Amino acid sequence: MSTIEERVKKIIIEQLGVKEEEVKPEASFENDLGADSLDTVELVMALEEEFETEIPDEEAEKIKTVQSAIDYVNNNSDD
Amino acid sequence: MQNFENKVALVTGASRGIGKAIAETLASQGAKVVGTATSDKGAAAISEYLGSKGRGLALDVTDSENLPQIIKDIEKECGSIDILVNNAGITRDNLMMRMKDDEWDAVLNTNLSAVFKVCKTVVRGMMKRRYGRIINISSVVGTTGNPGQVNYCAAKAGLVGFSKAMAKEVAARGITVNCVAPGFIDTDMTKSLNDEQKHAIFDNIPASRLGEPAEIAAAVAFLASDGAAYITGETIHVNGGMAMV
Numbered sequence: 001m002s003t004i005e006e007r008v009k010k011i012i013i014e015q016l017g018v019k020e021e022e023v024k025p026e027a028s029f030e031n032d033l034g035a036d037s038l039d040t041v042e043l044v045m046a047l048e049e050e051f052e053t054e055i056p057d058e059e060a061e062k063i064k065t066v067q068s069a070i071d072y073v074n075n076n077s078d079d
Numbered sequence: 080m081q082n083f084e085n086k087v088a089l090v091t092g093a094s095r096g097i098g099k100a101i102a103e104t105l106a107s108q109g110a111k112v113v114g115t116a117t118s119d120k121g122a123a124a125i126s127e128y129l130g131s132k133g134r135g136l137a138l139d140v141t142d143s144e145n146l147p148q149i150i151k152d153i154e155k156e157c158g159s160i161d162i163l164v165n166n167a168g169i170t171r172d173n174l175m176m177r178m179k180d181d182e183w184d185a186v187l188n189t190n191l192s193a194v195f196k197v198c199k200t201v202v203r204g205m206m207k208r209r210y211g212r213i214i215n216i217s218s219v220v221g222t223t224g225n226p227g228q229v230n231y232c233a234a235k236a237g238l239v240g241f242s243k244a245m246a247k248e249v250a251a252r253g254i255t256v257n258c259v260a261p262g263f264i265d266t267d268m269t270k271s272l273n274d275e276q277k278h279a280i281f282d283n284i285p286a287s288r289l290g291e292p293a294e295i296a297a298a299v300a301f302l303a304s305d306g307a308a309y310i311t312g313e314t315i316h317v318n319g320g321m322a323m324v
Contacts, residue, residue, distance in 0.1 A: 038248060042206060 004077060008070045011050055015043045025067040040064070051077055081304040083110035087158045088133075088303070089150075090114045091140055091197065092167030094121035096266035097216065099128070100292030101164050101299050106132035108300060110162065113153055115140070117167075133157075140167050140193035150200045159204045162303045165194040165238075166216040170268060172227045183230045190234035194241065198256075202249060211254035212303045215242050216295075219262040219318045235260070239314055246312035255311040259298045262318025265289040286319030 002010070009023050018033050029035040029043065044060045047053075051073055055063070063069050088105045092098040093114025102114040102125065112133030114125040125135025138149060154160060168190045171182035194215055205211025220228055221235030239258055246256040263269055263280050269289065272280070281287055298315045301307055316324060 038251075045203060045207065 004073050005070050007050060008047065008073055009066065011046050012043065012066060012069070015039065015046050023066055025065070025070070027066050028064055029066075030064065043069075047073065053077070081108045081300050081306075083108045083162070083300075083303070086110045086161040086303075087154075088112045088162035088164065089153065089160045089197075089201065090164040090166055091138070091193075092116070093125050093135070094118075095124075096268060097261060097264060097292045097295045098164075098166040099125075100296040101166060102129065102133070104293065104296035104300050105162065105164075105303065111157055113157055113160075115167065140197060141188045143196045146196055147200050150197075154204060159208060160201050161205075161208075161210060162212045162214070163197065163201045164214045164216070164299055164303075165197060167193065168216065168231075168234075170228065170231050172231070174227055175229045178229065186230035187234050187237075190231065191237045191241070194238060198245065202245075202254065205254045206249065206252050209253040211249070211252075212307075213242075213245070213254065213256040214299050214302050215256070215258045216299075217242075217258040217260040217314060219260050219316060219322050221260065222316075222324050223322050242314070243312040250311050253308075255302070255308065257302045257307075257310060257312065258314040259295060259302065260314050260316045260318070261290060261295045262316070262321045263289050264292055264295060266292060280321075284319045284321045286321075288319065290317060290319055 012023050013020055016033050016035050016039060022033060027033055029040050044055055044063060047069060048055055053076060059072065063072055083105055088110045090098055090102045090112060093102040094116035102112045106112045106129055112129055113136055114129065114133065115136050115138040116122045116125055117139055119137045122135035122137040169186060171186050173182055198213060215238045217238045218235040220232045221239060224232050242256045242258050295317055298317050302310065316322060
């Protein structure tokens, strides 16, 4: 079983089509990883699916960097 | 004739009139159709005319709280929605000077706000699959205006702007968002017009007749087809020449 961090990073790589080495904790989806705002919405949808959860809009808007995505899942996941 | 085999369509307000014609047309061309009505009786009527090609569903489109779960249940049962037709609409006509807040609110809620809510829910699955057809039923009076209908005209014009903005947001995901704007169509909604109103309208329709619900459904079926993949943010006017825009 991969860690939450590995699973989140894998989704980011798949969704945004970026290389593993680009997915640094502080990397911003829109500023560093070439995502537009809709890509970020889709990324959150993919996270919801992977972790079988629903991320409320007001929380989703705060997920802007690799670390913030990992933190959100860590803080809101049972596994 | 389009081929909608293996496509799932959701048509709101499908118990009669234009919505019924749209549901029947999509079903006859191979789609699995879920048609909504506000009452259980209406939903039963839809199930009856669709037969094995789909079913009716009692749904209050303004119920934003329960909408996501209801859509999720439909998709679990019937498959992901490929074609969404927002057709449900009401009128509460009154002169602007006499219009009550609740008449304004009811029409804006059902005819415009509900479309936003249904689209927001349904588009998630379309985004994932990189495919979707959204067709919003506007009206000629959204373009021309009509006395006694400031609420209805505002909502129907609002749908055109909504569709254009949404079309730009989701175009890169293979989803198109268009409007069909009917003129005066032979339905219960236009049957309530008095003779004087009808004559005044006929004088302005070069085709000098009312349109048939099936003639609206044909335009919807075209926009829902694979052949219309490059048309988005557009409004097709189906009005017998009454307004050429």
